[in-house]
Amino acid sequence: MRIAVLASGRGSNLRALLDAERAGRLGGGHVIAVFSDRVHAGALVAAREAGRHAAALAPADFASREAFDDALFDQVLAVAPDLIVCAGYMRVLSANAVARARGRMINIHPSLLPLYPGLRPHERALAAGDVEHGASVHLVVPAVDSGAVLAQARVPVLPGDDAQALAARVLVREHPLLVAVVRAIAEGQLTLGPDALAWKGNPLHAPLSLDGDDRLEDSAR
Numbered sequence: 127m128r129i130a131v132l133a134s135g136r137g138s139n140l141r142a143l144l145d146a147e148r149a150g151r152l153g154g155g156h157v158i159a160v161f162s163d164r165v166h167a168g169a170l171v172a173a174r175e176a177g178r179h180a181a182a183l184a185p186a187d188f189a190s191r192e193a194f195d196d197a198l199f200d201q202v203l204a205v206a207p208d209l210i211v212c213a214g215y216m217r218v219l220s221a222n223a224v225a226r227a228r229g230r231m232i233n234i235h236p237s238l239l240p241l242y243p244g245l246r247p248h249e250r251a252l253a254a255g256d257v258e259h260g261a262s263v264h265l266v267v268p269a270v271d272s273g274a275v276l277a278q279a280r281v282p283v284l285p286g287d288d289a290q291a292l293a294a295r296v297l298v299r300e301h302p303l304l305v306a307v308v309r310a311i312a313e314g315q316l317t318l319g320p321d322a323l324a325w326k327g328n329p330l331h332a333p334l335s336l337d338g339d340d341r342l343e344d345s346a347r
C-alpha cells in the first residue's frame with residue numbers, strides 16, 4: 127500500500143509511521159512521499175532522513191487556496207498513493223482537493239471527535255471540565271475534522287493538567303493509534319470508501335477503540 131503523508135509540523139506522527147514500517151508493523155504499508163506547506167517542517171527532515179521523497183510548496187506563492195491545493199494535489203496524486211495521511215497538516219483543504227482524494231484520505235485530530243474539531247482542542251477539553259480526552263482518526267471530508275471517525279484512543283484528564291501536559295499525554299497515544307489504523311487499512315481489515323467504512327467485512331457504525339495493547343477493537347460489539 128503506497129502512502130503519501132501531508133504534514134506541517136515536527137512530524138512525530140510521521141516518524142511513528144516510518145518506525146512502524148521499518149519494524150515490519152505497518153502491514154506492508156510503505157510511506158513513499160511526504161508533502162508540506164512549510165519549507166522548514168520537521169516532517170520533511172524525517173522524510174529525507176528515511177530516504178523518502180519530500181516536497182514543500184509555499185502558500186504565499188499561490189494566488190488562492192484553490193490554486194495552492196491544485197498544485198499540491200497534482201504532486202500528491204502523481205505518486206499514485208493508495209492512502210493519503212494528514213498527520214499534523216494544519217491547512218484547511220479546499221473542496222476540490224478533498225474530492226480528488228475522496229475515500230482514501232484520513233486525518234488524525236487530537237480530540238474525541240465530534241468534540242472539539244478545529245483549533246485548541248486541549249484547551250477546550252480542559253475548559254469544559256472533561257475527565258476524558260483523546261485522539262481520533264477520521265476520513266477527510268470538506269468540513270474540518272468532520273468525516274466519519276474510524277478509531278479513537280482515550281486518555282484521562284488528570285487534576286492539575288494544563289493544555290501542554292494534556293497534549294503530551296494525547297500525543298503518546300496518537301502514535302500507536304495512527305499506526306494501528308494505517309496497518310489495518312494496509313491489511314484490508316479496515317476498508318474505506320467514499321461513503322462507507324467496514325471493519326472485517328461489516329459496516330462500521332461506531333469508531334474502533336485502541337486498547338491497552340495498541341490493538342483496535344470494535345467498541346460497539
Ligand code: GRF
Nearest residue numbers: 135136137138139214234236
Ligand atoms: C498532532 O497532535 C496532530 O494530531 C495534530 O497536530 C499534531 C502534529 O504533531 N493535528 P506531529 O507533527 O505529528 O508531531
